Amino acid sequence: MGRPTNIQGLKLLHDAQQPIIIYGSPGRVQGTLTIQNDSDTKLTVRSIPIQAPKLRSQTLEPLQEIRIFSRMYPSQQSRVTLDFPVDPSTPPGTYQATVQIGDQSQPVQIRISESVELEVEPDIVTVSEKDQKRFEREFVVTNVGNVPMSVGEKWVAALQGSEGMGSQVVQSMKAICQKKQDEGSPSREEGSVQEMLCLVANQQPGPVTLTWKNLTLAPGETQVMKGVIELPDGLQPHRHYFAEFELFSASLLVDIYTNR
Numbered sequence: 001m002g003r004p005t006n007i008q009g010l011k012l013l014h015d016a017q018q019p020i021i022i023y024g025s026p027g028r029v030q031g032t033l034t035i036q037n038d039s040d041t042k043l044t045v046r047s048i049p050i051q052a053p054k055l056r057s058q059t060l061e062p063l064q065e066i067r068i069f070s071r072m073y074p075s076q077q078s079r080v081t082l083d084f085p086v087d088p089s090t091p092p093g094t095y096q097a098t099v100q101i102g103d104q105s106q107p108v109q110i111r112i113s114e115s116v117e118l119e120v121e122p123d124i125v126t127v128s129e130k131d132q133k134r135f136e137r138e139f140v141v142t143n144v145g146n147v148p149m150s151v152g153e154k155w156v157a158a159l160q161g162s163e164g165m166g167s168q169v170v171q172s173m174k175a176i177c178q179k180k181q182d183e184g185s186p187s188r189e190e191g192s193v194q195e196m197l198c199l200v201a202n203q204q205p206g207p208v209t210l211t212w213k214n215l216t217l218a219p220g221e222t223q224v225m226k227g228v229i230e231l232p233d234g235l236q237p238h239r240h241y242f243a244e245f246e247l248f249s250a251s252l253l254v255d256i257y258t259n260r
Helices: 167-183 187-203
Strands: 010-012 020-023 028-038 044-052 063-073 079-085 093-099 104-112 118-121 126-129 136-143 154-157 208-211 221-232 240-247 248-259
Touching: 010 093, 010 104, 020 240, 028 063, 063 079, 063 248, 093 154, 208 248
Parallel strands: 020 104, 126 248
Antiparallel strands: 010 028, 020 028, 028 079, 044 063, 044 093, 093 104, 118 136, 136 221, 154 208, 208 221, 240 248
């Protein structure tokens, strides 16, 4: 960021006894304020100075300015948006700051909320199933949020395939089968259809699992983790399947090709 300037002739329209409230997660802190051009010339405002002793910018430098943009003629007012990131590892809490608008010094409260974010690399893994059902892979896992995160030990994802039935359809069919079984014997025609649907549903492979060591990562911490991907029985030959793991804010796609 460039050096902020204290623009003379600019006036802040805000109750001096009340702080300006800015809030959000570290990746996006937002607020608004209203300013007025009290000078006799047109003003272009590109940033306002800020003092926030306990906050750093996204590049880990002292937070000294907030970028805005407003072009105002004399006596014109403008409501501007404050939208900026801070250090991703900034802990949740309320931080005191001060902005300088012309000759006015105005208190600011910057309220940072919890951010639960994980990055996993690689985010796409391809495996070729022949007789092997268990695959070991290394992953680089980073806590890019601002609170400690337990990355869990075992993750489960539904197996899907372009030539097979969706997991939701299969589960619905199995639920219907169970319900009919609990309610008693259906008619002969209904029984034949039900038997066929239940047979198809029960032949569908189960889920894919991902297992790794359960760790708690501090904000900003990175670990290289060995993960084990396990495929279910019942995969059909010469097919393409896939499974998508939802790992908090991250996702991991496992592409599966069968060639036996």
